Structures are given as structure tokens and as C-alpha cells.
Amino acid sequence: MDKLMFDDMGLWTQAFLRPTVLVELAALAGCAALAWLLVRVLQRGLRRGDPRSILFGARIVDGALFPLVLLCLAYVARTGLQQWVALAAFKIAIPALVALVVIRAGVKVLQVAFPEASWVRPIERSISWLAWLGMVLWVTGLLPLVLDELDQIHWKVGGTTLSVRTMIEGVLTAGAVLLIALWVSAAIESRLLHAATGAELSLRKAVSNAVRALLVFVGLMMALSTVGIDLTALSVLGGAVGVGIGFGLQKLAANYVSGFVVLAERSMRIGDNVRVDNFEGRITSINARYTVVRSSTGRESIVPNEMLITQRVENLSLADPRVWLSTVVSVGYDSDVDLVSRLLGESAFASSRVLREPAPSVALSAFGADGLEFTVGFWISDPENGSLGLRSEINRAILSALRAHHIDIPFPQRVVHVQGGGALPQGLPSGATGASVPAG
Structure with missing residues (x-):
């Protein structure tokens, strides 16, 4: 890892006053232009302009691919220039580009995986602050010193010795693994659900949910192993979770199982018009735990999937969409x-x-x-x-x-019979014994 270890501010300023800095800046500008051109050609070739795209984004500079390509080109340019000139600008540009790649990739993955979650925004800010803080420590040469100091703060848990540095590295590794798992699952989901409708959409949605759950589980296991946690110790926890699901989480487990059954057997599909518990509407989403039914008035009903399995449901468009x-x-x-x-x-x-x-x-x-x-x-x-x-x-x-x-x-008619000498209704002729008058 390159470090900027200057004795004083004079050496720092002197390093950027050399004429060779202009060569470095020109090389960085050329790398940026070439990276933009390569990503542009690739975007047109793949016909990708979706704002939800992790690699490309709405614009070229919004995605994660542009800073990644720029980082690779900058590494190549630095390798070629360091044999001829003393580098100064590249020692700042490389860490900055690494931080930018981390921020772009992490933010875009979270935005695509959880598009409507309110907690995503604070995590995005945290990723940005941590990435720029790491870049500053890297550039100033303080990162190894900080890591060594954090490694001195340690304690023993059973037969394992943990330190603050180990915990931080484990958390960062776990976050990176989970982001990669979410990235892969989002790409698979985009491929599966593209241009799918009706029964095919429901089946692909079931496969997408299963793939995402499997990838996140595998990523979590890999993250725990990188922290140093023995996965065999989780067998006791797995047994306890199984007992808890069997006794305390029966309804929750039943809803999840019912969701996969509904998606697999395709008795109810996204777009079907159904009547559930005297609520009629169109199925707009089938999730793992619940199904969303939207009525023509705009109201939405959150129906637990277990209700769709155990109760009578009228599907108005199962075999024929006509009503x-x-x-x-x-x-x-x-x-x-x-x-x-x-x-x-x-x-x-x-x-x-x-x-x-x-x-x-x-x-x-x-x-x-x-x-x-x-x-x-x-x-x-x-x-x-x-x-x-x-x-x-x-x-x-x-x-x-x-x-x-x-x-x-006709409007409603009623016959009024008047007995004896009682008072007659207003408007009736004298001596009438019965008449038809409008009701009300």
C-alpha cells in the first residue's frame, strides 16, 4: 500500500509543486475520458439505461462501473508512470477512487435491493462517511498506526482472543459479503422478472424470493466465519430456533410456507381479481408472508398468506378474466x-x-x-x-x-285506508274510504 509520509507541510506542498504533477493530472484526465468512453460503449451495446441498474445507473457517472473502470485504468497508468516520475497526485487519486467505488456499489445495491425502505438512507450516509474516513487515513499514512492501536485493545472470549481491529474487520467483511449477495440476488431477480406476466410472473417471483433468501443465508454464514465464529457452535442455536418456530412462531412460519405454496401452485396469481373476507380487489403483490389486494377504490388489504390457504377465496379470473x-x-x-x-x-x-x-x-x-x-x-x-x-x-x-x-x-305506492270519521290525509277528497298515495 502506498503511503504519504511527509515530515511537514513544506514537503507536502513541494510534492504538488513539481512539474511532473501536470503529467499525472493529464494521465488521470485521460483515464477518466477513456473510462467514460468504455462505459458508454458498453451501455449502448447492452442497451442499459435503467435508473435501477447497479452498474450503469440513470447516467454513466451514477453507476458503480464507471469509478471501477477508472480505478483499473488509474492503476495501469500509475504502474507506467512510477518508473519515470515521482508520484504525488496518484497517491491521493487511487485511495479516493477506491472509496468512490465502495460508496457507489454499496449505495446502489441497497437502493435496488430495498427501494422503499426508510432505513436505507442512514446506512448510505454511514457507508459514505466510513469510506471517506478510510481514504483520509490511507492518504495520510495513519491507517496502519490506527489499526495497530486497535489491535492492542483485545480480550478473551472462551478459547478465542478478540480485538477491536478484528471486530471492525469482521463487520466490514460481513457487510461486503452481504452486499455482494444482495447484488447477485438483485441481478437474478431482474433477469427472472423481466417481461414476465400472469402465472409465469408468480412462479418466477417464488424462485426469486428463494434465491435471495439462500444467497443472504450463505453470505451471512461466510461473514460469520470470517469474523472467527465457529459455525458448529450454531447448531445449538439452530435447535433453539426450531423449537421457537414450532411453539411460538407457528403463525409466522405458516404464513411463510403458505406464501411459497400459493406461488408454486398458482391458484392465485399477480393480476387476478379475488374476493377475500368480503374484500374484493386485484392482487398486486405476493410476498413471502402476506399478499396485497388492491380494490378499485384504491384501498389495499394486507392478507396473511395462511388465510389464502385455509379459508374460502373467490378468484374471479382464475380460468377466465371475464366477469x-x-x-x-x-x-x-x-x-x-x-x-x-x-x-x-x-x-x-x-x-x-x-x-x-x-x-x-x-x-x-x-x-x-x-x-x-x-x-x-x-x-x-x-x-x-x-x-x-x-x-x-x-x-x-x-x-x-x-x-x-x-x-x-314507477315510484313506490302505498294504499291508505281511513276508518270511520278519522282525519283524512291532506289532498284526499271528502268521503274517500281509501286511496293510493306515494310512499314517504
């Missing part, structure tokens, strides 16, 4: 039934969402107290867009058609 809806209309008893049926059938086509095949159906469904009741049934293929506006559009068309043909929609 049957209806509306009820009452007309007077003196109306022409054939004419009313024709008008209602034609009014059902007022909305473009109503399917032509199968065609809407009209049935005289009941002899009501106030008139004849007709049920107009129709099919749609997009229930996720809601039904209230659709029914309103059809009802308005029905109302206009009935009014145009002077067909009455």
Missing part, C-alpha cells in the same frame, strides 16, 4: 315487455367495456310491488377498472331510452 355484472330496472305493469327488453339490451352497449360476445342478457326477474323488475346482465374483461362508473353509464343510457319511449319507472 358478469348486472343492474336491476323497474317499469310499470302496463309497459310493453318486448319493447322494454329490447331497449335494455341496446342500452347495455352504451359502454365500450361491455363485451359483445357473450351478448348482454335481459330477463324479467320479478313481479315487484310497484312494477315489473328486469335484470340486465353483461360481461366485462377488465374488472380491475371498477364497476361503479360502468353501471352508472349503463343506467343513464337505460333512463334516456325509457324516457324517449315514454315508459314509466
